[in-house]
Amino acid sequence: MNDAASGTAAARAPSDDALVRLDNVAFSRGDRVILNGLSLSVERGSVTAIMGGSGSGKTTVLNLIGGRLRPDSGSILVDGISVPDLRTRELFALRKRMGMLFQTGALLTDLDVFENVAFPIREHTELPEALVRHVVQLKLELVGLRGARRLMPNELSGGMARRVALARAIALDPVMVMYDEPFTGLDPISMGVIVKLIRDLNDAFGMTSVVVTHDVEEACSIADYIYLIGRGHVIAEGTPEQMRNSPLEPVKQFMQGLTDGPVAYHYPARDLVDDLLGAER
Numbered sequence: 001m002n003d004a005a006s007g008t009a010a011a012r013a014p015s016d017d018a019l020v021r022l023d024n025v026a027f028s029r030g031d032r033v034i035l036n037g038l039s040l041s042v043e044r045g046s047v048t049a050i051m052g053g054s055g056s057g058k059t060t061v062l063n064l065i066g067g068r069l070r071p072d073s074g075s076i077l078v079d080g081i082s083v084p085d086l087r088t089r090e091l092f093a094l095r096k097r098m099g100m101l102f103q104t105g106a107l108l109t110d111l112d113v114f115e116n117v118a119f120p121i122r123e124h125t126e127l128p129e130a131l132v133r134h135v136v137q138l139k140l141e142l143v144g145l146r147g148a149r150r151l152m153p154n155e156l157s158g159g160m161a162r163r164v165a166l167a168r169a170i171a172l173d174p175v176m177v178m179y180d181e182p183f184t185g186l187d188p189i190s191m192g193v194i195v196k197l198i199r200d201l202n203d204a205f206g207m208t209s210v211v212v213t214h215d216v217e218e219a220c221s222i223a224d225y226i227y228l229i230g231r232g233h234v235i236a237e238g239t240p241e242q243m244r245n246s247p248l249e250p251v252k253q254f255m256q257g258l259t260d261g262p263v264a265y266h267y268p269a270r271d272l273v274d275d276l277l278g279a280e281r
């Protein structure tokens with residue numbers, strides 16, 4: 001890692017130990033270019049944060065890594081495997097190795113905590129019931145909620161629900177977990193708990209974590225390496241310290257939470273005057 005926060009994906013020396021590598025990825029939805037020449041890599045065993053303004057394409061990147069979306073061009077390798085080239089069954093197998101904690105974190109509302117965590121195990125394996133129970137208890141113990149296993153989702157606080165979702169994301173012992181906005185809507189204490197859990201689980205089990213977030217403080221406290229994306233590609237990258245000290249305006253703007261600056265705040269739209277004077281379109 002060198003010369004970071006300098007604004008290009010080439011800032012980090014290439015490493016053979018990347019679990020995920022995106023190279024020159026382009027992705028559009030209709031006429032709208034979302035990603036255009038995005039390159040990044042995620043080192044094995046690391047916690048890597050992907051930051052960027054709203055709508056900058058962070059969730060899209062996770063969906064591309066997980067094979068839920070296909071790039072228009074560029075390559076996406078996970079553990080050396082080209083994700084866009086996988087057939088459905090192979091993709092399914094790869095996804096078992098990737099835990100995902102979605103932004104909405106939705107637990108299945110009709111199932112209790114225990115059954116929510118058991119769900120992916122029952123879906124993806126044929127483990128005998130006794131072993132399923134064993135695994136679920138262990139996962140719940142890791143997030144401190146073994147005692148809450150018979151509660152229903154509507155009986156949980158936001159922080160507890162997030163922890164259950166985390167236990168579910170690691171139920172199948174994934175090599176990598178992707179977290180989409182894991183801190184959103186949590187009070188500072190619950191946020192601190194989730195930050196610590198993500199870091200501790202990553203380190204204790206030798207996992208690799210990718211965390212998409214807007215939260216600068218949390219990203220800096222949890223991540224080994226940060227990518228800031230905008231305008232379809234990596235604007236800057238570096239360790240938290242390098243990002244904090246970056247002289248680049250877009251990085252300063254983002255790290256200091258300023259709405260005015262080079263990073264676009266507005267979703268692309270036609271001219272305001274045209275909208276105010278023109279007919280609805």
Ligand SMILES: Nc1ncnc2c1ncn2[C@@H]1O[C@H](COP(=O)(O)OP(=O)(O)OP(=O)(O)O)[C@@H](O)[C@H]1O
Nearest residue numbers: 029034052053054055056057058059060061214267
């Ligand atoms: N299913 C979809 N259909 C059409 N456009 C979409 C769809 N999902 C996302 N987009 C658009 O793609 C762009 C990137 O979305 P994405 O969710 O990746 O951004 P993000 O950086 O994760 O944003 P946020 O932080 O607000 O969640 C946005 O402009 C969004 O409107």
